[in-house]
Amino acid sequence: MNFKNSKFIVLEGIDGSGKTQACKLIAKILKKHNIKYIIVREPGGTPISEKIRKIIKHINLYEILNNKTILLLVYASRMQLIQNIIKPALKNNIWIISDRYDLSSFAYQGGGYKINNNIIQYLKNIIVNSYNPDLTIYLDVIPKNALKRIIIRGKLDKIEKNNLSFFKRIRNIYLNLISKDINSLLINANLKIDIVHQDIKNKFTKWLKKCKQDGIHG
Numbered sequence: 001m002n003f004k005n006s007k008f009i010v011l012e013g014i015d016g017s018g019k020t021q022a023c024k025l026i027a028k029i030l031k032k033h034n035i036k037y038i039i040v041r042e043p044g045g046t047p048i049s050e051k052i053r054k055i056i057k058h059i060n061l062y063e064i065l066n067n068k069t070i071l072l073l074v075y076a077s078r079m080q081l082i083q084n085i086i087k088p089a090l091k092n093n094i095w096i097i098s099d100r101y102d103l104s105s106f107a108y109q110g111g112g113y114k115i116n117n118n119i120i121q122y123l124k125n126i127i128v129n130s131y132n133p134d135l136t137i138y139l140d141v142i143p144k145n146a147l148k149r150i151i152i153r154g155k156l157d158k159i160e161k162n163n164l165s166f167f168k169r170i171r172n173i174y175l176n177l178i179s180k181d182i183n184s185l186l187i188n189a190n191l192k193i194d195i196v197h198q199d200i201k202n203k204f205t206k207w208l209k210k211c212k213q214d215g216i217h218g
């Protein structure tokens with residue numbers, strides 16, 4: 001396929017929704033279409049951002065990590081990723097598949113940790129600026145189902161140890177924001193993995209076709 005511009009695709013959802021596996025599926029589809037891509041994750045994706053990821057998810061420093069500090073850390077990580085990876089990739093016609101992005105901050109820091117939306121929006125305006133996704137694929141899963149999956153997967157990290165109501169608040173924010181985002185696809189990720197992946201494949205391929213048409217006629 002010939003495309004006019006590279007695209008920025010983001011996978012979103014609560015922990016255990018299946019984002020990481022879905023990223024690999026999207027990569028497989030892009031490869032089939034001879035599209036050059038990179039996969040990144042958030043927080044993370046650069047050496048500094050990966051260090052930030054460890055602080056947020058794993059390291060216990062015998063010091064309380066304030067919720068607003070986490071917010072600043074995820075945006076610091078995002079700044080590094082945008083400037084050092086996303087910006088150059090898009091410039092060089094390389095597509096980006098990102099396991100989480102800015103929507104996670106509104107869902108987790110806003111919904112989960114109850115930080116005022118205006119503070120998050122303020123940081124978004126400064127840091128994300130025009131680097132918004134062309135497509136967000138949101139994997140919707142009931143927190144009870146997601147928790148079962150991550151328990152089977154292994155040891156829970158600091159964020160995953162939160163209670164069900166924390167994840168219910170996060171899911172509500174996701175559902176609300178996704179319903180207003182015309183550049184998004186909602187996937188029922190409660191179903192069996194092969195059904196979920198078939199749904200992603202169908203919807204994403206349709207979106208890809210439209211991109212191609214827009215590239216030719218736009």
Ligand SMILES: Nc1ncnc2c1ncn2[C@@H]1O[C@H](COP(=O)(O)OP(=O)(O)OP(=O)(O)O)[C@@H](O)[C@H]1O
Nearest residue numbers: 015016017018019020021149153189191192193196
């Ligand atoms: N539809 C599904 N049904 C059952 N299990 C699933 C499904 N999708 C993914 N899983 C399993 O759930 C676990 C979490 O999947 P995955 O790591 O892709 O999710 P994630 O959203 O990236 O999670 P996290 O955000 O916690 O890293 C894995 O063990 C995976 O095999």
Ligand SMILES: Cc1cn([C@H]2C[C@H](O)[C@@H](COP(=O)(O)O)O2)c(=O)[nH]c1=O
Nearest residue numbers: 015042043074100101104105108109159
């Ligand atoms: C980008 C971002 C992430 N988080 C949280 C959400 C998850 O619990 C972890 C990332 O782990 P995953 O295995 O890659 O899903 O970080 C957050 O709270 N705020 C954010 O902006």
